[in-house]
Amino acid sequence: MHIETKCIHSGGYPDTQTGGINTPIFTSSAYGYLDTDVRLYQRYFNTPNQEAVAKKLCELEGTEDGVVFSSGMAAISTVLLALLNSGDHAVVQDEIYGGSHAFVEEHLSRLGISFTLTGKEAQTIEEAIKPNTRIIYIESPTNPLLNVVDLRAVAEIGRRRGILTIIDNTFATPINQNPFKLGIDVVIHSGTKYLGGHSDLYCGIALANKEIAALIRKTAANFGGSLNAMSCYLLERSLKTLALRVERQSQNAFEISKFLEKHPNVARVNYPGLENHPGHAIARNQMAGYGAMLSFELKDMTAITFMKRLKLIKATLSLGGVESTICDPATTSHQKVSAEVRKRLGISDNLLRLSVGIENLNDLVEDIQQAMKDK
Numbered sequence: 001m002h003i004e005t006k007c008i009h010s011g012g013y014p015d016t017q018t019g020g021i022n023t024p025i026f027t028s029s030a031y032g033y034l035d036t037d038v039r040l041y042q043r044y045f046n047t048p049n050q051e052a053v054a055k056k057l058c059e060l061e062g063t064e065d066g067v068v069f070s071s072g073m074a075a076i077s078t079v080l081l082a083l084l085n086s087g088d089h090a091v092v093q094d095e096i097y098g099g100s101h102a103f104v105e106e107h108l109s110r111l112g113i114s115f116t117l118t119g120k121e122a123q124t125i126e127e128a129i130k131p132n133t134r135i136i137y138i139e140s141p142t143n144p145l146l147n148v149v150d151l152r153a154v155a156e157i158g159r160r161r162g163i164l165t166i167i168d169n170t171f172a173t174p175i176n177q178n179p180f181k182l183g184i185d186v187v188i189h190s191g192t193k194y195l196g197g198h199s200d201l202y203c204g205i206a207l208a209n210k211e212i213a214a215l216i217r218k219t220a221a222n223f224g225g226s227l228n229a230m231s232c233y234l235l236e237r238s239l240k241t242l243a244l245r246v247e248r249q250s251q252n253a254f255e256i257s258k259f260l261e262k263h264p265n266v267a268r269v270n271y272p273g274l275e276n277h278p279g280h281a282i283a284r285n286q287m288a289g290y291g292a293m294l295s296f297e298l299k300d301m302t303a304i305t306f307m308k309r310l311k312l313i314k315a316t317l318s319l320g321g322v323e324s325t326i327c328d329p330a331t332t333s334h335q336k337v338s339a340e341v342r343k344r345l346g347i348s349d350n351l352l353r354l355s356v357g358i359e360n361l362n363d364l365v366e367d368i369q370q371a372m373k374d375k
């Protein structure tokens, strides 16, 4: 099956009672156990709605097992603490989602786990490895600068050195990038973004082979960040249109990045689909599309003024919905990252991060154009 077909037909749970084509929503928090081998319980991550949607995601990313969480951060924190022990070392890319960065900074040392923050180049990542390194944690394309990591190269380093590789694949989505095919061991998504896609659902997902997923599931049951049946169903329903949405969003983003690149009031555009983007060649090699996120800096207008002048595109936290949204990462996604680190990474106070939706392209361009006029 092709991915568009998998979005619709993979996973799910058969409605044997009525023959209905949708997965029924199982609302119970108490399941009988006397006549079954499996003890169903939402916090054990094994209820019918959790499994129905996890199976679909496994098919979309191409792996064996998955655990659905109540947020992206629940997935990220659980995976890290499931795979790391006191005395271990982690190599972590420095330019990752602000919340993930904060989690690493605020919790790993406290638990006796050391870490090294590194740049995105495979060689730099390899140089940060120590004898006790257990994991390499990366994100690509990155939030908010859309930098690209060479996933094949990082996966090869992990295999050669016996270290697990973990990626946050939120920005790319399974439509544009399948890290398992490139050799990565664990794939995480904030499903709150593209997988949910309608800005009305919080969830996260961690995917891996059976062996690694069992470790994640065991820790997850202790931490308890599980996803309820209604949200699992909403996620499953949203995934049916994932390919359509992401393809349209990515096309719109590509066109908008070209428009912005030529605009006299734009100082810089970050989008991996642009030929002059430093990660373009790698992105072309490992992605099916360049995604629907881009960031840019204006020359003569503050980020706040520009966002306030937009009429259609809303300034919001979060991203990945069918509607286009915008934010300034310095005061939102990366507010917990120190000003010094933001400066080093290139996240200026004037940087704008645009999440492109499925609207008509001309309406989006018109909105941007009118907000930039007569500054």
Ligand SMILES: Cc1ncc(COP(=O)(O)O)c(C=O)c1O
Binding pocket: 071, 072, 073, 074, 097, 099, 143, 168, 170, 171, 189, 190, 191, 192, 193, 202, 203, 204, 318, 333
């Ligand atoms: C790339 C990325 N990963 C993870 C997260 C965290 O996800 P959640 O907000 O669902 O916990 C976010 C949230 O913005 C994100 O952008």
